[in-house]
Amino acid sequence: MTPNPITASLEIAAERGGDLTGAVYGVLFAQHPHLQAFFCNDTDGSVRGEMLAQFFEAILDMAGGDYYGSALIRSLAVNHDGLGVAPDVFPLFADAVQAAVREVLGPLFVPEIERAWQDMVGRVHALAAASVCA
Ligand code: HEM
Known part of the structure; x- marks a missing residue:
């Protein structure tokens, strides 16, 4: 079975770049x-x-059957609001992950993959925003 574009892009990124943590937080x-x-x-x-590991877990599930990924983002949005991290910050994080993946993939970050990432950033934002009272 062909993996969806999000899964495919993360598989290529893992093969090429290894650990994306430094790149994501750098961006x-x-x-x-x-x-x-x-x-x-x-400090360590x-x-x-x-955070990044759970983000990957959530979006890989959301890109497939979405059995628990959306629920995970919703509960993290509530929990983070209590930490002072507003829902509007969630898409910034998702966007930084997208940028790191784009950098590692280079020309392999084709329009189909870009569309899937933009859609995913939007879904993460909508879920976070809907979970917390304005
Ligand atoms: C979809 C996006 C996000 C996911 C999946 C996520 C996930 C998590 C998880 C699983 C933890 C617990 C980690 C642990 O204790 O080992 C955590 C903690 C934390 N997250 Fe996020 N996070 C997200 C977005 C953000 C953003 C955008 C910020 C702020 C820029 C943020 C700030 C924090 C902070 C400060 C903690 C530590 C809380 C504490 O001291 O207990 N998170 N996050």
């Missing part, structure tokens, strides 16, 4: 320096690593 903090302060206690990077 996120370069584009939104104020977000760095949220991680002042994450374990929170950032776990």
Whole structure:
């Protein structure tokens, strides 16, 4: 079975770039320096690593049958709102992951993959926004 574009892009990224953690947070903090302060206690990077791992888990599921991925994003949005991370910050993170994948894939980041990522960033944003009272 052909994998969907999100799964395919992450498989290629894993083969080519290995661990994407440095690239993702590099993009996120370069584009939104104020977000760095949220991680002042994450001295060993374990929170950032776990966040990215759960993000991948959620979107890989959402790109397939969506058995629990959307629910995971919704519950994390509620939990993060309590930490002071507003739902509007979720698409910034998703977008930074997209940018890191795009960089690793280069010309293999074809329009079909780009469309799937843009759709996924939108879904993550909509789920987060719908989970938290304005
Ligand atoms: C879809 C996006 C996100 C997912 C899936 C996610 C997931 C997670 C998970 C699983 C943890 C617990 C990690 C652990 O304790 O080992 C966590 C903690 C945390 N996340 Fe996120 N996160 C997301 C977005 C964000 C964003 C955008 C920010 C802020 C820029 C953020 C800031 C934090 C902080 C500060 C903690 C540590 C909380 C604490 O000290 O207990 N997260 N996140």
